[in-house]
Amino acid sequence: MIVELSLGVIDVIQDYEVKISQFENLLQRITTDMTSSVVLEKMVPSEVWRQSQRDVTLLRDLAKQLKDFMLLLKPERAPTIKRHVEALLKPLSNFEDILLRKSEGSPADSRVALDELRRAAIEGSNFLDLAKEIRDNPSEMISTLFRLKEVYDAKEYLSAVSVPEATFVRFEGLKKEIKNLRLSIVNMERALKDLKNGLDMVSAELSKFRPLSEGGTQEEPGSSSFSAGKNKESE
Structure with missing residues (x-):
């Protein structure tokens, strides 16, 4: 037809x-x-x-x-x-x-x-x-x-159209390929979401670092107070 x-x-x-x-x-x-x-x-x-x-x-x-x-x-x-x-x-x-x-x-x-x-x-x-x-x-x-x-307006009309068996088989194969493609897209979206979360975590960790002080090495948070306490004990 x-x-x-x-x-x-x-x-x-x-x-x-x-x-x-x-x-x-x-x-x-x-x-x-x-x-x-x-x-x-x-x-x-x-x-x-x-x-x-x-x-x-x-x-x-x-x-x-x-x-x-x-x-x-x-x-x-x-x-x-x-x-x-x-x-x-x-x-x-x-x-x-x-x-x-x-x-x-x-x-x-x-x-x-x-x-x-x-x-x-x-x-x-x-x-x-x-x-x-x-x-x-x-x-x-x-x-x-x-x-x-x-194409969108014609979809309901086309769904009722009879087609030869060979054409129908090809259409079914195309439908499966579209379904597989959609699944691949979903998996890709999930992978991208995981990658984004990982990048956010790395970015958050990097933001904790500070430039080296003039004395040389970078002091870790709390190290100054710890050293002061240790010196006091030794006295």
Whole structure:
């Protein structure tokens, strides 16, 4: 019987790729339809926001979702990831703030807001490049952890799978080897514990020694009082 297991890491990458594709298509539409639109530059801020709110809000949400994927797949690049997403979100926030704060303003205010959107489009392109780079080269450690989790999640299903007799015999042999290895590890842990106790005893004994006195030999504890008493008796 052939067992086909879905790889969780592949599922994550596939979800990530979908988000990248959505982000890329949306960014392209915003760049084409909004940042280069002469019509929007002639509108009042409230109308520009009405035209752009849906796409700008969605772009911001996708950027945050991509950030979570990127931090998961490449945690060692966290500072770079956060810097890129902040560079994108800031002009998007400025774009929204200008349009809402000056909703009854003039087309000049709309042009100022659209300049912020153009900056966001540039930063969005940089962010997209980083997202693709991480997609193509995820952290090896994270990939390994995903696969270990998949094995753990599949263990109950695998325990009920019928296998050929020869395979079953090999599995039984492997189980015995694992058991023997565990026993060896236990014995090794005991030996290391005994060794540690021995080292502690030696260290305690060594701590009793003191440097030689200027007179030459090191006096043992109590030797001075003993000598004094002996001299007194001889008198």
